[in-house]
Amino acid sequence: MKKYIFPFLLAAIGVCLLLAAFLAPFASSSPDGLERVAEDQGFLGRAEGRQVWKSAPVPDYEMPGVGGSGIATALAGVAGTLIVFGLALGLGRLLVRGRSRPGRPAAEDAGESIPR
Amino acid sequence: MHIPDGLISAPINIATAVVSVGVGAAAVARARRTLGEKNVPILGVSAAFVFAAQMLNFPVAAGTSGHFLGALLVALLLGPLNGFLVMAVVLVIQSFLFADGGLTALGTNIFNMGIVGGLGGYGLFRLMTLVLPRRRGVFVASAAVSAWFSVVLAASVCAVELALSGTSPLKLALPAMAGVHVLIGIGEGIISAVVVSLMLGVRPDLVLAWKPQ
Numbered sequence: 001m002k003k004y005i006f007p008f009l010l011a012a013i014g015v016c017l018l019l020a021a022f023l024a025p026f027a028s029s030s031p032d033g034l035e036r037v038a039e040d041q042g043f044l045g046r047a048e049g050r051q052v053w054k055s056a057p058v059p060d061y062e063m064p065g066v067g068g069s070g071i072a073t074a075l076a077g078v079a080g081t082l083i084v085f086g087l088a089l090g091l092g093r094l095l096v097r098g099r100s101r102p103g104r105p106a107a108e109d110a111g112e113s114i115p116r
Numbered sequence: 117m118h119i120p121d122g123l124i125s126a127p128i129n130i131a132t133a134v135v136s137v138g139v140g141a142a143a144v145a146r147a148r149r150t151l152g153e154k155n156v157p158i159l160g161v162s163a164a165f166v167f168a169a170q171m172l173n174f175p176v177a178a179g180t181s182g183h184f185l186g187a188l189l190v191a192l193l194l195g196p197l198n199g200f201l202v203m204a205v206v207l208v209i210q211s212f213l214f215a216d217g218g219l220t221a222l223g224t225n226i227f228n229m230g231i232v233g234g235l236g237g238y239g240l241f242r243l244m245t246l247v248l249p250r251r252r253g254v255f256v257a258s259a260a261v262s263a264w265f266s267v268v269l270a271a272s273v274c275a276v277e278l279a280l281s282g283t284s285p286l287k288l289a290l291p292a293m294a295g296v297h298v299l300i301g302i303g304e305g306i307i308s309a310v311v312v313s314l315m316l317g318v319r320p321d322l323v324l325a326w327k328p329q
Contacts, residue, residue: 008319009157016164024171028181032173033271033296034117036180041284041292043123047218050122056215061171077171080214084167088205089160095147096156 013085020077024061025070117185117274117297118210119225121218125281132277133223139231140204143197155194158322162190162202165311167209174303182300187234188241188266189308192259192325193315196238203230224277232273237266241325250329256313263308264301271297 031039038044058064063075151159166186173181186206191199207226210216217225241262248254275293279286315323 003319003321005154005157008322009161012161013164016161016168019165020168020171024168027171027183028173028175030173030175030179030181032117033176033180033182033293033300034119034274036296037284037289037292038123041288043278043283046283047120047122050120051215051218052121053212053215053219056211056213058213059215061214061216073171076214077168080171080209081164081168083213084206084209085160085164087209088163088202089156091201091205092147092151092156092159095144095151096153 013081016081016085017078020081021074024077025073027073117225117228117271117293118207118217119221119228119274119277121220123218123281123283124221124224124277126220128277128281129220129224131223132227136204136223136226136231139197139200139235140226143201146197147201151198155198155322155324158193159198159202162186162193162199163205166190166202166206169307170206170210176296176299176303180296182297182303184307185229185233185263185267185270185304186308187229187270188237188259188263188304189311191234191238192241192308192312193323195324196235199234199238200230203234224274228270228274228277233266233270236269237262240265245325250327252316252328255316255326256309259312260305260309264298264305267301267304268294268297271300 035044038047058076058079061076061080062069062072063079064072066072066075166184169184169186171183173183176182187199187203190202193199194202204226207217207222207229211219211222211225241258244258244262245255248258271293272290275284275289276286278284278289283289312323316326320326320328
């Protein structure tokens, strides 16, 4: 039985988007492991004002210009999820392409490649 | 454990960046030869899942949270080098678009989470599969244990880097980083086990490390 990738893909990306949109706004805002250790041991301050790349469009996972931090987080999460999905997919396509030779039966993977 | 700018010394950031680029090049070379058409969408979905799940900080102790890493999980789904590519994509985007993880520490973050966490955790997983029976339950349990290990190992290496950078002495940084990530790793183990279990249920053919008897 040939298994199709598209339904799985759709379901999986749907789950990712739901996580980003509806769970991310309720994530714990406490410092993470490294931040906690940095705070406890007094070296968090060493990072202050040392940020090199200051043009991140969505700092701290909050979409700027959106009222309500929950919605801002949800939007940031959805945007980021789609961006990394697209980039990793693009990278994968790039890596696989160029290998397929003209003589190779093109239909081999037809059921498993995603529609363009 | 995304390290910001200012905590890791330049020599370490450079050394880890060089190693990360090297592993990245090896991963790209291998993927060009062996990545299956079928795995390309999984590459995308894995990156999306890692990104989304990393946003879900869960509390581990009073005033401390942790989040999923995903390096071991993607190594199981796609193989260790393809998994590394997924982690690298996520970490680069987090740093450039979300200011999560400093630009100068990008090499160190990719090294810690992608290489140490991903390849280290995968190494333990392979060792376990050598000695344990090839059963689904065992596979899921091994995934959970290696996922836990991947987080503790990555955090420990991070502590060593902090010490080498003169940021915090090893005798303080190591027990603190390992200690808190022993807890965070439990979350990693649970999430990895749940996802692997679901995948084996619906699409075992998409779990590359799964080789039933």
